[in-house]
Amino acid sequence: MRPILLQGHERALTQVKFSKEGDLLFSVSKDHVVCAWYSANGERFGTYKGHQGALWTVDVDPTTTLLATGGADNTLRLWEIKTGKELKRWEFNTSIRRAEFSEDGRQLLGVTEKRQGQLSNIFVYDIVPDVTADQSTDPTLHITVELPRVTVAGFSALSRYIITGHENGSVAQWDAKTGELIKEEFPHEDGMSVTDLQWSSDRTYFITASKDKTAKLIDSETLEVLKTYVADTPLNSAAITPEPTNYVILGGGQAAMDVTTTSARQGKFEARFYHKIFEEEIGRVRGHFGPLNYVAVSPDGKCYCSGGEDGYVRVHHFDPPYFDFRFEVERERERGLQM
Amino acid sequence: MAPSFQSLDPDMDDYDDDDEEPDFSDLKEQYEVRMEEGLDTFVVVDGLPKVPPGSKDKLVKFLLRKLVGFGKTKEENVFMPMNEEGDMSEGFAFVEYETPAQAAAAVKGLHATPLDKKHTIAVNKLTDIERYGREGRIDETYREPEMEEFKEKEHLRSWVGDVDGRDQFVMYRGDNVGVYWNEREDQPEPVRTPAGQVVDRQHWTETFIQWSPKGTYLTSMHAQGVQLWGGESWSRQKRFMHPGVNLVDFSPDERYLTTWSHQAMQVDENNPILSLEEDGKNYIIWDIDTAKPLRSFVTLDPPGPREDAEGQPIKKKLQWPAFKWSADSKYVGRMNHGQSVSIYELPRMNLFDKASVKVEGIVDFEWSPASAERHSIKSYEQLFSYWTPEMGSNPAKVGIMSIPSKEVVRTRNLFNVSDAKLHWQSEGAFLCCKVDRHSKSKKSLATNLEIFRVRDKDVPVEVVENIKDTVINFAWEPKGDRFVLITAGEVPAGAAVPPKTAVSFFAPEKAKAPAVGNFKLIRTVDKKNNNAIHWSPNGRFVVVATVLNQQSFDLDFWDFDFEGEKEEKERDLTANLMLMRTADHYGVTDIDWDPSGRFVATSASVWKHRMENGYHLYTFSGQLLREEPIDQFKQWAWRPRPARLLSKDEMKNVRKNLREYSRTFEEADSAKRSSADKAVVDARRRMLSEWYAWRERVVEDLAIDRDDLGLGEKSEEQMALEVDVEAEGEGKVVEEIFEEILEESEEVLE
Structure with a gap:
């Protein structure tokens, strides 16, 4: 199907997220505006105005009532999705790089930038999934991260761990109750920043994208690297398609500062599909004329979208062949299961 | 307590250190004024004719004329001793120059020059006699030189015996140079030494790599010189010292090597390999077997002014190779622009016939790439072609000269020539001279091809005339008689x-x-x-x-x-x-056929641009076998093969029975492919079962944990999806409203 081009932002996209039902799409960009869209037709549902700086992150709670956003104005804000009302504002010393709800939607984490002599901090807040409730001002957990700058973070299954990705390519596991550092691993090349971390639908494993041109599938319990996907360009984002399909989608491209010197062909601004289990590239989707800053898959697996440095969001609904495609050995297995 | 300045009595001499004179002998030796330094202005001239006293003055005057060419000296400073009887000179003379530099110049310039047919003078520094001839330095008794024990060399051509007849190539990317077997569509297989090591080495070369013409050696370039590698173990075979070397060239038979550096070499006396002979030179021609220099040369300045109107130096294109080899490597020639061709005979590297071959106005020359087989000429000869531009009222000329007779076999006059290029066919059967001709007004250009049929009687010339536009590229079919050329229209300014x-x-x-x-x-x-x-x-x-x-x-x-x-x-x-x-192939910079003519490798080198560096591999018919993007990809070079050993009849036989041969090869190919496919499928099957086994375990563990925590079967996130699915069952109505302005009109109301 023809992709839907969402032209609502004036500057580079930083993150795009589907609601857990897959019908809404939220996008944040450097132009200070949060947009919500219908994923089915690309119509705009609304905007959330108030932020005073570039936005870096957005997340939706599982019931699609609350929206969390954070950005360079050093605030983390909670919005009512339906009305666009700002419900809560937390202020920090540095900007918010990442915000994410736990899988039950009762906790929200925010990662602050390491800057101005401040270390990266992780703040966890208890959230009451009710628009009329008063949200607590003080965090239930505050981790001061002594490791290199935290770039990405999230809650694992059952909110047992907080997993962080770092500027030097390392991935760390923290106890989400006590804030204790449990484990630190180095799946990516040293010094090559982890640029994204996205979960499988049950949050038992996740995928990291890195500037070292690889994406890795990692077990959230053991931090063991399960799979490695090798691309030919620095990666900004990686997403896992929900089961039963077994794909991962990688996005990236030449760093934004080098882009003006290269042609669109050269920049490798394509979304790449890999088979999750066989680690083989299946196909690419072109369209953006800047690096892909974020790729997200709808939780229902019916479409995916990508946000680019070029200021556009492209929503692609999968065609039937996508769902029918199988490797011979997969067919073999399915036949075996049916019998 | 140390005595203060005031307390020191000048007369008081507590330090009686007369006996404690330190031993300065080593320093003395080091800094001693070298008395014989003064002798540096002297040279010894040996090999003079022995003359009676009457002719002595005449000889001194004769000699002086040569001597003053290199520095200042006069008759009194030439001392020619007489024998004991005083009736004959001893045949040598001592000469004093004004400065040591002049003496050195005389040694360099006059040594081994002939005076007449019988006498060749030897000029040496006086101090050299002391240096080399002092007692004890020369052993009086003859000692047999020790023979080095015979060591068997590695088989340098073992790769030709590959069972599958695969070709090798070398890839240079990043800092690494690796040698690989061509595996067609599959990942190239790294070549391994007998010890099992992969031949992929970091910093193997500093600038580029080059194969010798028959593929025996791989050349690596270093600031200090050139190294040749080969054999099954890929060990260093030879080393040639040439500080600052930039380019190398092999003779066609791989016996000789030319190295060139942009900067003139600086060699001091103590260099173990190079001698003063090489000092200040740019070219060295080496004997590969002995790794010794044969002769060295300076770069000849290309013609034309050195500086442009503003005094900026003009960058000139280097002619490479400047030393061109005849097909059998017996001769190597270098052109002296506009004057002559200097031809040197191998292996002595002496100037052929003691003089350069004069060709007035010569602009370019090219040896025939194969030994000549001219009609009804049985004797040995090598041919080279050359061309000269119009000079005064003389027309431009293309000629073919035969060596060693120096006979001009054929010339052809040409008019209105602005440029010419000489293209030999690979077997030397044809010579095509591509002549760019201008019209009388010199405004437009056209190209003529003058094709010399070298093997036919009297070398007839055929002209392919009036190709409009300029020919920018021309190439003969190797071993054939067809050719391709490319023309380009004129560029608007x-x-x-x-x-x-x-x-x-x-x-x-x-x-x-x-x-x-x-x-x-x-x-x-x-x-x-x-x-x-x-x-x-x-x-x-x-x-x-x-x-x-x-x-x-x-x-x-x-x-x-x-x-x-x-x-x-x-x-x-x-x-x-x-x-x-x-x-x-996006950004292609280089194209390389494999020596068997079965594959073409095209590459995009980081030397030229930074976009999509890497290589493609095609079959001869243009079917893409493989593409691999490689960061920092620099160079691809197929390993050349030595000439085929099959006779013409045997080759014909192979061609006739090609089907038989190809069947066995095809069988081997398909067997290999199916086993490779099977391996891939097996690996996938394994990965799939491992994955699902892991998933099953993880899902089970998660369910147990959820149960323990008293949570529902599904997380809130997954529940969200469930609701959606149910809602969808009832059907969703999405209302879309499109507004379109069909017409817009404006009416002005009064």
């Missing part, structure tokens, strides 16, 4: 895009064997961007490509002997031209 080009294919008309008919144009394909012609080393197939171009990068694979219907108008030609396939 200030145009940003290069002009469109046209590719023309030529073949001879059908004639009774063994004669070759007249050359005729088969076809011209215009509106192209092509600029490169790469023939298969066996002929027949040719790749016409566009390289080093920003917009266009197509590769056209042509077949000259297509096995199919032939066009009517081409019926009389010995070719059936067909475009087999067009491929496209």
